[in-house]
Amino acid sequence: MLLVPAMHCAGCLGTVERSLAALAGVSSARVNLTARQVEVRHGGAVTVPMLVDALAAAGFASQPRGEDLAPAPSAVRALLAPLAVAGFAAMNVMLMSVSVWSGAEGATRELFHWLSALIAVPAIAYAGRPFFGSAARALRHARSNMDVPITIGVLLATGLSCYETVTHGRDVWFDGTLMLLFFLLAGRALDAAMRDRARAGVDALLREAAPGALVIGRDGGAQWLAARDLAPGMVMRVAAGERLAADGTIIVGTSRFDRSLLTGESTPLPGTVGEALLAGMLNCDAPVDVRVTAVGQSTTLAEIAALMAAAGQHRSRYVRIADRVSRLYAPLVHTLALASFLGWLALGAGWHQALVVAIAVLIITCPCALGLAVPVAQVVAAGTLLRGGILVKDGSALERLARVDRALLDKTGTLTMGRPLPDPAAIAALPADVAQVALGLATHSRHPLCRALAGALAAAGYRAAPLSDLREVPGHGVSARWQGLAVALRRPDQPEPRLTSLLTIEQREAWLIGFADRLRPDAGDALAMLRALGIEASILSGDGSGAVAAIARLTGLAAEAEASPVAKQQAIARLQAEGHRVLMAGDGLNDAPALAAADASIAPGTASDAGRQAADFVFVTESLLALPRAVVTARRSMRIVRQNFTLAATYNLVAVPLAMLGLVTPLIAAVAMSASSLLVVANSLRLGLPPRLPRGAPR
């Protein structure tokens, strides 16, 4: 089982399967595109590194999947079978009900009632289990949820219908009961599908970062070990562009280290033999050998994770809107049903007639439209966001985001791209042939600066020039020959104040290309839109005050610098105590506790594992417009949910008096139920229309 995170279309799928199947000894390769992984069956002669190399040759980075990374079982699958049973039974029972309604009499009606009961009772027992189980759990804890009125309604209606069937009664309610279950299960399945889909996306991102290190044995042999198998005293070789998997001290080599993941600090710090390093730091320049001093639970990483777990408690107390509504709704419905039962008894009706009326009230008020109102709206909203490159973890995140009125933004990686990018002016100044040489050189190195340069040049439309004699000297640069001339892309001879690469071509002048972290595209527009949405934003960064002040000036936001993970959490708690609902946007591990503590949180796809896990939303686009877009969609979905509730309430206002007067027949119940459900679904689908973003103040 190999994970291939970059695979996302039919072309990728075909290439991956073909390149693996072409290897000798591989009997089959089957891609699962949803989980972004490929299952390979192979003989003993094939090893995992061979498969990884074959994929690398095809242009896909991959890694073997650890057992603990196996995706959690899907929540939808458990609901599919009950949904199918309810759908089948509802259709067939409806078929017979239609003939009864259109005037079947006597023996025929008896036969149809018995057949309906035969189909419906087992079907209800099977398809209703998700609701019965949940209601039983809620009652055991002396609470009530949406499932309690559903269960009571379904059980009473089924019981009454069985009684009517046995006593040759005129009306049975099997069709309505099954239809109710079918609609409700559809709502549940949609809700679960949304969570599955987002989780698959986030999981695929999570697995991208390789948690492990190349460990050098005493005999000089190198072996890739997963992070959890590392032990203090081991020596790991950390290549340029790799993150440290454990805390340690340098024993060989000199390089610079980016610790922005841990502290938010953007300037790489130099480190040489004896320097202590922390897990999560990024090695920028040259390979170093590091002796491991702490692993797993004792690293700084793990301490931050503990903070995060504590912060998540607050959010789990949030009560979803559907449950809040049902808390009001369930007692009301049960009181009404009881009132009509007692009322009819008092007016001199028999037990049987009073019970029929009470059950009609229960069925007609069963929260069919209510059960669909929230999930359908949220699934459509999540689908819209997904197309825009924003993953939603679950429906309650949309509800929480809609109420946000204050935003705190991390600087490195959130407001900015979080990685060095070449100076656009320097790129534009390169003559076309020089740019092609630069691209050719840059594509042959995995160094972060080279990759950034290659990306920028390729985006500018250049093609790589053909080069020969390519050589990469770690910590120095790449050199090659181009049309007989020596060319090189390397670090400058004199130390420069900022990250810089030097491009040299024999017999020509040299070009200096500066690199700097830059604001995300559209950051200004995005912030203006947030302001237009009534959300006040400010910067909360762990970086030094100088770097933060520069960004604060560029964006015109208030800023707090040098905030530790704990200070970030406290800043959020302070705002929450003032009655604000806080949106936290951040990417680093140092933001993760704050992301977990905020009312809603969003992280870029480039964020640390912990950041992505803690955030409710993950946006994979480069543009910061994802923020206002998510807020707008969340607010729209809440508006639609409220409209849906209003629709359902209006329907009840009409239907309940009829039911209490004893005027509702199974036919009316069936029609009313489908009509209100369809109305709610249709209203929710409006969310699929393109969102209207508020126009930001002109800048």
Place this chain on the structure above:
Amino acid sequence: MTSVALLLPLALTMGLCGLAAFFWALKRGQFEDLDGAAARILIEDDEEGGVER
């Protein structure tokens, strides 16, 4: 009444067949990778060195 005697079992059997087919597909894992299934239709199998099934 005779038509009912024929049509009712017929309708029920057909419905049950559909249900059985769905359960069979569920058990065979056909709902495991919906994105992949959508993409797979676009792959040309008749290329040389096609994908092994």
